[in-house]
Amino acid sequence: MATEILMPALSPTMTEGTLSKWMVKEGDSVVAGDIIAEIETDKATMELEAVDEGTIGKLLVAEGTEGVDVNVPIAVVLEEGEDASAIVVSAAPQKPAASEHVTEAESVAVVKQPAAPKPVFDVDEPDLGETAEITVREALRDAMAEEMRKDEAVFLMGEEVAEYQGAYKVSQGLLEEFSGKRVIDTPITEQGFAGLGVGAAFGNLKPIIEFMTFNFAMQAIDQIINSAAKTLYMSGGQMGCSIVFRGPNGAASRVGAQHSQCYGAWYAHIPGHKVVAPWSGADAKGLMKAAIRDPNPVIVLENELLYGTKFDVPTSDEYVLPIGKAKIEREGTDVTITAFTIMVGKALEAAEQLAEQGISAEVINLRSLRPLDTETIIKSVQKTNRCVSCEEGFPFSGIGAEISAQIMENAFDWLDAPVARVTGVDVPMPYAANLEKLALPQVEHIVEAAKAACYRD
């Protein structure tokens, strides 16, 4: 059967081109791979190759013709034994590319984002049950140890996690219990071991990748986002990646700009993984266990300054918190204060001071930044009509910006004051003690913001 050679699209954006030169003439025989013409696209001059063998029966478009539409027949190739009488040229050029793009554009326009806020979980706060007073550090360690006992596929990998017992002693005792096979010291190569962890997760293991701090995870962020978070989607649901990336996040103390930054907003921006930020010991245990059990990548943003803080922590090895559910730490009626990780403590302190001044603040511990429990925030704002968002990170495009947009979209009519943001200052973290203090959000900033929202001075 005679086949038509169509004007090809030779770049992602080409719709027409110039047939600059024929490299064959009618009657020539060609085999697959022979160059038959030169075509000028919107980007370059390209060579067009024959796909099948045969004889050039007819050249339909003259050399030098400009503006030849993609998919217009430009030549006819005859098979062995055929002659020119077999040539029947299609009357109308086919234009599948153009028409399909229109359909695509239309279909995108009609597809709507699932309505937000979507209730993530309709579950009650689990009971603490029997508790013991331990540090956040110990709660994190217990969570990992319990899950490692339960599931042979879980292992811990990172810098100084094994022999050194953890740079911040979070993995203390784990090497002794689980051996070097499952508690693995890595070289100082974040991108490499984060990627290795992703590969191990594709191989059905459940890695816990510890970053000495999340500042160093910047070296690995391509693997965290492009490899871990996106592959389930890009594989149409086939691949999946059950992996935890954890470590201290946010400002420590007097370590300067490269070691003091909150990455909450960075990771929360990305679809395809979850992001949690525990504050209390119970948060740390319950969220870490949930993260390890989750079939998706989960980022656990811990805080170094909280590692030594003691809380009542459930002793049960089935204390697992649902990811995506915030906790109301303190009920109130006048103003909602949202916070995560270390800022929850500061928010509670601020609420205490506000109470002394006659303002009843409701404090929400977000616990999870993605998915964000917008339902709990909105319900609270519908009651208090005011909101102050607290975070250590920079103000621009921060978690507070998202919360404020969510409130505007979902509770605009309930607001009695603009949403206020208490954040870190928009500068790299300074070293000097006085400047560092000025750069970080403090209890008094929250108190001031809450009072301003209540129109009190």
Next chain:
Amino acid sequence: MIRRFEERAGQLYGMGLIGGFCHLYIGQEAVVVGLQGNVIDADTLITTYRDHGHMLASGMDPKGVMAELTGRIDGYSRGKGGSMHMFSREKGFFGGHGIVGASVPIGTGLAFSHKYNEDGGVNFCYFGDGATNQGQVYEAFNMAALWKLPVIYVIENNKYGMGTSIERASASIDLYRRGEAYGIPGKVVDGMDVAAVYKAGQEAVEYVRGGNGPIILEMKTYRYRGHSMSDPAKYRSKEELAKMRGEHDPIDRLRFKLLEDKALDDEAFKEMDKAIKARVTESAEFAQASPEPDPSELFTDVLRDVA
């Protein structure tokens, strides 16, 4: 099969049925075909974005691959991955990765899981000469050597990282020596000779499966087409391409060898070519007939449900 499939993919791209970037494997076929002869079920394979050949050689269905290229629901990634992002757990094919160099630590992680699970598997980790200058490749080499992970690093050296020749991009062009600092042995192989590739693969697999840690195979190969469909490949001479194609074509070389050995005759080749063409045509038709994903697919496969 790979050659005919890629020619057809190029044609469908020309018709606007395949979008975006499309990197063809034409010319490099002997590399993956030769190595796949040494693979057992437990093994895994990972590569970068010039991946159609690896998928077909892994035994993936050309219909599913072509339907992914056209962005249809019957594609391996339900139309959501495209040319550079396809996977088949069942066939041990772990992608299809679009970021140069990133698949090397991931392949090393698959090797880690082989060792952890003691399943006897080896990871075949393919990447190009362009990726060998990425820092994370050496982070992976170091850990693979340190922990004696079962991984074969296959460097497909086709001489050009997009449009920049290896001489202009690399201070040292002996890529098989790139593991020396970590004690990883390396070998140069004529990647245009399928028998030589097979033999090198056999030795490498024996070494790696024996618990000796990683090995590097540098495959000297050549891509006939540009880097992607929109690359006119002006950075190399027509003579260079014609010489590779005329004198070193891996398929022609194998055909002449088999004819010489009287293992197959011309007639048998014609029959084979016809059968392959029919399969490719069938896959192209399938890929055009398969519907585009339903708009509701936009929101699926972002996260897995928690059990």
